[in-house]
Amino acid sequence: MPNKTRSLKSFLQKLDSQGDLHHVRTTVSCNQEISAITDRVCKSTGGGQALLFESVRESRFPVVTNLFGSARRAAFAWGRGASFQDIAELIKNAQGRGSDERLRNLVRARGRCSAPAGRLELPLRQYGLTSLPALQNWPGDGGRFLTLAQVYLRDPQNQRINCGIYRMQILDDDRAAIRFLPGSDGARIFEAYAQAKRNMPVAITLGSDPAWLAAAAFPLPMDISESDFARWLSDRPLSSARAPLTDLTIPADAEFVMEGVVCPEENTLEGPFGNHTGYYAPPDRAAVFHLQALYHGEDPVFPATVVGPPPMENVHLMRGSEPLTLALLNVDYPCIERLRFIEQGIFHGCVVLGVDCSRDQEIFDLASALWQQGPLKRSRLLIFCDREIEIEPLSVVLWRLINRVDPEQDILVEHGRMAIDVTRPPSGPPVVPSSDIVDLINRRWHEYGF
Numbered sequence: 001m002p003n004k005t006r007s008l009k010s011f012l013q014k015l016d017s018q019g020d021l022h023h024v025r026t027t028v029s030c031n032q033e034i035s036a037i038t039d040r041v042c043k044s045t046g047g048g049q050a051l052l053f054e055s056v057r058e059s060r061f062p063v064v065t066n067l068f069g070s071a072r073r074a075a076f077a078w079g080r081g082a083s084f085q086d087i088a089e090l091i092k093n094a095q096g097r098g099s100d101e102r103l104r105n106l107v108r109a110r111g112r113c114s115a116p117a118g119r120l121e122l123p124l125r126q127y128g129l130t131s132l133p134a135l136q137n138w139p140g141d142g143g144r145f146l147t148l149a150q151v152y153l154r155d156p157q158n159q160r161i162n163c164g165i166y167r168m169q170i171l172d173d174d175r176a177a178i179r180f181l182p183g184s185d186g187a188r189i190f191e192a193y194a195q196a197k198r199n200m201p202v203a204i205t206l207g208s209d210p211a212w213l214a215a216a217a218f219p220l221p222m223d224i225s226e227s228d229f230a231r232w233l234s235d236r237p238l239s240s241a242r243a244p245l246t247d248l249t250i251p252a253d254a255e256f257v258m259e260g261v262v263c264p265e266e267n268t269l270e271g272p273f274g275n276h277t278g279y280y281a282p283p284d285r286a287a288v289f290h291l292q293a294l295y296h297g298e299d300p301v302f303p304a305t306v307v308g309p310p311p312m313e314n315v316h317l318m319r320g321s322e323p324l325t326l327a328l329l330n331v332d333y334p335c336i337e338r339l340r341f342i343e344q345g346i347f348h349g350c351v352v353l354g355v356d357c358s359r360d361q362e363i364f365d366l367a368s369a370l371w372q373q374g375p376l377k378r379s380r381l382l383i384f385c386d387r388e389i390e391i392e393p394l395s396v397v398l399w400r401l402i403n404r405v406d407p408e409q410d411i412l413v414e415h416g417r418m419a420i421d422v423t424r425p426p427s428g429p430p431v432v433p434s435s436d437i438v439d440l441i442n443r444r445w446h447e448y449g450f
Contacts, residue, residue, distance in 0.1 A: 007209055007253040008207040008208060008209070008210075008253070008301060008303065009301065011067075012050070012052065014076075015050050015073070020049050021050045021051075022041075022049040022050070022051050023054060024037070024052065024054065025054050027055040027056070027057050028055070028056060028057065029057045029058065030136065031136050031144075032137065034053055034063055035135050035136070035306045037051065038051055038065040038306045038313075039306055039308060041066055041069070042066055042069050042312050042313055047066070047069040047070040047071075047073075047311065047313070047316055048066060048070070049066070050064060050066050050067050050069065051064065051066050059131060061131075061132065062133075062301050063135075063301075063302045063304055064301050064302070064304070065303075065306060065313070066306075066313045067210075067303060067305075067313065068313055068317040069312075069316055070316055071316055073316070074316040074319065074320035075320055076210050077210035077213055078214050078320040078321065079214075079233040079234045080235050084326060087324050091103065091106070091331060092331075098331060099328040099374070100221045102331060103221070103224065103328065104221065106232060107224055107228050107232045108228070119241060119244060120241040120243055120244055120252065120257060121241070122257060122295035122296065124295055125295060127296075128173025129172070129174065129294075130172065131173075132170070132256070133304075134170050135147065137306050137308065138274030138280070140272055140274065140280050141271075141273055141274055141280075142269075142270065142272050143169050143170060143171075145168060145170070146170070146206065147167055147304055148165065148207075148303045148305050149165065149206060150164075150204065150205045150206070150213065150216050150251075151163065151165070151166045151168075151178065151186060151202060151203075152205070152248045152249070153185075153189045153190075153201075153202060153248070154189075154201065154248060156192050157192055161226075161249050162186070162189060162225075163212070163215065163216045163226035164184060164186045164216055164226075165216045166178055166179055166180060167179050167273065167307075168204070168289065169286075171288070174290060175288055175290055175291070176288070176289045177268050177269075177270035177289075178286060178287050178289045179270055179286045180286075185222070190262065193262075197264065197265075198264070199262065199263050199264070201245075201247075201248060201260075201261055202246065202260055202261060202262055202289055203243040203246050203248040203250050203257065203259050204258040204260075204289075205250050205251055205255075205257050205258075206255055206302060206303055207254060207255030207301060207303045208251035208253050208255070209238055209251060211230040211234040211238065212226070212251050213317070214233060214321070215230035215233060217317065217318070217321070218324070219378075227240060227249060238251065239252035239253055240252055244259070244293070245260075246259050255296060255297055255300040255302065255303070256295070256302065257294070257296070258295075259291075259293045259294075260290045260291045261292065262287045262288065262290070263288065266288045268286060268288050269283050269284070269285060269286070270283065270286035271283040271286075275307060276307055276309070276310065276312065278308070310344055314347075318341060318347070319341060319343075321375075322339055322340065322341060325339060325376075326338070326339040328374070329374065329375070333370075335356045335357050335362075335366070336353055336355055336366075338353065338354030338391050339351060339391075340392050340394075342381070343394075348380040348381065349379030349380060349381075351376060351379060351382060351383070352385060352391045352392075352394070353383065353385070354385050354386075354387065354389070354391045355385070355386065355423065356386070356387055357384070357423060363384050363419070363423060364412045364421070366384070367412055367414075368412075370382060371414065371415075379417065380416070380417050381417070381419075381420075382417075382418070382419040383401065383419075383420045383422060384419065384422060384423055385397060385400065385422045385423065386422070386423040397422070401420060401422050404424050405421070405424070409421075410422070410424060
């Protein structure tokens with residue numbers, strides 16, 4: 001079913017009508033209080049409700065957190081990609097040899113279905129970055145951070161617009177540190193501007209149709225744009241606009257828009273930052289964003305996510321990509337039949353794969369191939385299980401792993417990454433009740449007084 005959500009506000013209205021949005025009307029603080037409330041709710045059964053903080057002490061803008069903190073809410077962001085049956089059928093019937101080519105053809109056929117982007121119509125606001133209710137999540141954080149900033153850049157080599165999610169630390173009214181992780185598209189594009197000794201134009205949005213966020217989070221092939229992918233995920237046109245100063249194409253329905261430049265010769269110390277590892281990422285050098293303009297819509301809502309020990313909201317958002325990831329992998333590697341990201345290591349691409357492989361060496365050949373390209377190329381841990389083993393819950397996988405794996409033969413370590421082969425056949429018959437006894441106790445169960 002096509003995703004009908006057209007903006008962050010309409011998404012919130014939908015959640016509210018379903019009783020899935022909790023309003024916090026008492027005044028709360030950006031300094032750890034909102035984050036601590038969100039952390040407790042995230043860790044409740046099922047991930048809890050989305051949270052709308054209507055009165056924030058340090059800002060005039062309300063804050064929404066835990067937007068995608070349940071499987072059902074995360075499915076809104078992934079649209080057609082949330083159903084394996086639907087997405088697998090589309091990719092199976094698409095033209096192309098490999099998964100990248102098939103996805104490229106699907107996106108090109110259906111993704112570019114909106115009208116040409118006009119100019120952004122939001123009025124310029126005389127606010128600085130410190131007016132935003134950016135959160136300090138943890139006591140040891142180096143300051144307040146934007147944690148759901150969608151950063152738009154133009155690749156100087158091919159003029160394509162790239163969108164990624166990068167954390168930003170507010171430094172003052174006019175500056176923010178922006179962290180491009182090594183190996184990211186943002187780092188590659190920034191380096192291209194640095195080599196050319198040119199300032200890099202940057203547009204940043206906060207709050208828009210959830211499909212934009214899913215697209216920015218997914219590891220796309222370089223020649224598929226996040227905007228086209230977002231339109232394809234949502235299976236309908238999405239409104240785009242050209243930012244007035246940078247001319248970068250951005251969501252027209254964004255709650256907040258910032259424009260500015262990053263100077264390649266300038267950097268600053270960013271962090272510490274409380275991370276999903278359960279520890280603080282240490283301070284490190286980061287690029288500096290210089291704000292030139294800030295816009296916002298009518299009665300805007302500021303989206304934020306809390307990063308920390310799982311389970312957290314972002315785990316559900318990443319889990320929502322499992323059907324699409326599996327469908328793409330199955331095109332290139334038909335032996336991969338099941339996939340489940342490991343919650344505790346989801347941001348390192350740690351995954352359990354259910355496979356149908358028979359030759360001893362084939363598993364490690366498959367692992368090496370997965371590390372070469374595709375959505376698992378940065379995975380730190382690949383665990384391969386045969387058809388007989390259920391890949392969920394993880395406790396079953398660990399039980400099988402501990403009892404079946406020969407560390408000398410079944411573990412591959414390559415460039416700081418590990419693959420574990422749990423497909424070794426068992427040494428004897430399984431320990432299960434006989435069918436006669438199962439039939440007997442089924443017939444007599446009511447006699448046992450249960």
